[in-house]
Structure formats: structure tokens, C-alpha cells
Amino acid sequence: MNIKRFVAGFFVVIGVTGPMTAAAANDDGTFARGYAAFQAGRFDDAMKLWEPLAEAGDARAQFNLGVMHAEGRGTGHSGRNMRKAAGWWRRAGAQGHTRALHNLALAHIGGVIGGQDYAQAVNYLEQAAKGGFANSQYTLGKMYHYGLGVVRNYSESARYFEMAAEQGFIKAAYNLGKAYRDGHGVGVDHGASVKWFRVAAEGGYAKAQRHLARRLARGQGTEANPEEALMWAILAADHGLAKAVDLARNLRAALSTDAVSRAEAAARAFEPRTR
């Protein structure tokens, strides 16, 4: 029956199969083979390849083993085990591995290792942020914005968003755009707001595309450009943002047929800028 096929097809598409490959000669080679095994869904093989490296102190392998325990991959019947994951991440984090510090922080925010602990999360995020890790700088910006584990401080929030945004982290760029729009931790500056919305929009972030479309339509913080506004509104609408759908409809009604065609072509040709 069709519904059965629907469910079966939905499920099977993510199935996993594949044979084992040979073991390794050196650490980098072993690490790379572990990665290839993981990508192929041969999680037991990845575990066997990375475990000796991790035990010998390889921070990359320690981090990856932590991920496998967190996701319950290659762990047999024991499934997910956040305590084991955190154990490996702590060992990697002690070596300054910023990804491990970041995941430890998120585990404390998510309350998946012994209850929620925002203060501990902030501690790990600060270490990773100092190491220049954009994901942690962004998350720290959110913690300061909401006052979680720290006293709410919009200036600190904007400072961390800017650090991450300068590295091309698109959600940080979007949040920095909002900070300049709302005057949160920085002076209200619509030009700067548009600048950062554009960075995030060009990176493919739909909400930033919608904000940029609105500002181009109004001529706020930038010269009005309804044709370009329509292009961004179309892209945001493609991600299902309802307000973007409305904006695109209004812009289509206001623009000439040629302008609409050009905007639609530009939207079709759009490729997100990679950082």
C-alpha cells in the first residue's frame, strides 16, 4: 500500500551497509581511515581505528570518540553514553581542542551530562572562544544576550558576535545585524545592520535574506533597490519564511515584468558564499 511504501522508503533511504577495510600504518593514515569508515557508516571500524590513537593522546581521535559515544555510533548495545562522550571530550579539551570544549559546553547547556550547568558551559565556551573558535564565540554571544550563566550584557554579546562574524560565521553575522538594528550593546546603526545582514544573507541564511530584502525594499540603512529586494525575498521564501512570501508577492506586484524576471533569474543563480 502506498502509505506503507512511503514509510518504508523514508526509512530505508538512510540505511547503512558496507565491508571493513584494512588497518593502518601511521597515525594520520589511521585517523583518515577512521574518518572514511565513519562516513561510510562502518562505525565499528571507525571506533577500532580511533580508539588506540585516542588512548595514546591524539586529541582529534579523542574528540571523535566522544562524538561516537554521544551519537551512539559504533558503541554496540550500550548505545548513546554522554558520560563516556564527556570523558573523551575532557581529555581532548585539556589539550586545548576547541571543538571538544565547545561540545562539552553544549552538553552542559543541554543538560545531558548530570543536569544543566550554564556556568560550567560558559567556562568551556570562554576557553574555546579564546582559542578563536567561532562557534563558541557565537554561542557565548547568545549566553550574554539571554543572561544564561552570566549577567546579561549586550555589549559582551555584540563583542562575541562580532568576533565570530568577522570569521564568516553566518548566524553571528545575522545576530550582529540585529544588535545594530536594536541598539543592543552597540549604537543603533542601520547601515552596519544591513552590512551584517548581507554577510549572513550571502552565506545563505534565510532569516538574514528576509531582513535584507525588507531593508532594500524600504531603503533603510541602504539605498532602496526593490529588484534586489525581490531576489532576497524569493530566496528566503524558498525556505518557507511566511513573511518573505508576503514580501515577495508585494514586490512582484510593484515591479515591472522585466524586473521580476531579472530578480527571479538572480535568485535561481544564487550560490551561498562559503566561509
Add this chain to the structure above:
Amino acid sequence: MTGLVAEAGAALTASGQTLEQREEKFRDLLREGFDMPFIAKVSLGKQWRKVEPAERETYVALFSEFVLKTYAPRLGKFDPELFHVDDATPKGKRDMLVASRIAQPGGGDVKAGWRIRLVNGQHKIVDIVVEGISMALNQRREFSAVIKKDGVAGLMELLRARTQSLSVQAPS
């Protein structure tokens, strides 16, 4: 049947894909196959009213990512050969419940039910029931407790934390 079935069928024949590519397909199917805004709302119950209208879009997006992150690794572990669809029966006035079994490598079955509703002419999954436990209701219990303690902002951060945890590092 919808285009989704055709898409899933085409994906069935695809081979040599990496884990990330399969999960990306799963993400696409999730968007199309699940009525995410509905499930996200049901997962909050009465607390939905505490989410400002401007925040709802963000919440639904975070919730979608959260479901992907939570369920993709669980589903990805199973061999498709061990997945069996048993039956489809009416559930309530509008829904069908598709019963399935997932045979475990160590023996025994996990029973999973897929609640499906016709939404705007398309079949959409509106809940997954694993061993009698509804995903939506299970989430509601957890989310309610978080909102009571840390408000909607706390829930958003919890979802962000669970969805933004980094996966394995690639060789440099």
C-alpha cells in the same frame, strides 16, 4: 501518492553515498515528510502561547533540527533489511497509523508507529510512536519542565545546544 514517495524511491537506488549525504537526504525528507510546524506546536502543548509570535519561526526551525539530530543517528544504525511495515489502520478521524517493526541485531523487535495525516493533499507524518511512547508527548514533558525553569529562552538554548553539537572532525 505524493512526490515524496518518488523521491524516496529514487534515493533507495542511490549507492556509494557518505553518511553526511544520506543525512542530508533525510533532512530533506524530514522537511517534506513531517508536518514539522504541527509537531513543534504539539510538543509544547499549552506552553506554545508563551512563545512570542516572532520567536515561533525560530522555535520551529530549531525543533526541526533537533528532531533530525535526535532521530537520524538512531534510524541510521538499522539495516533496511530488518525494517518491516506491518499494517496501516485508521487513528482518530483524520489519521492513519502505520505499524512497523525494526528487528534488532541482537534479537527482538522495536515497534515503531508512524501517524500520518493528509495535509493539503499530501501525506505528512505528524508523530512517531516508539514502543508506545509518542515523540510529541515525550518532548512536551521535557520542554515544559525547561520552560518552567528557564523560560522560552532556556528552551531555545537547549535546542540550540542539542542541535549544534559538532560531529566528527575530518582529517586536515
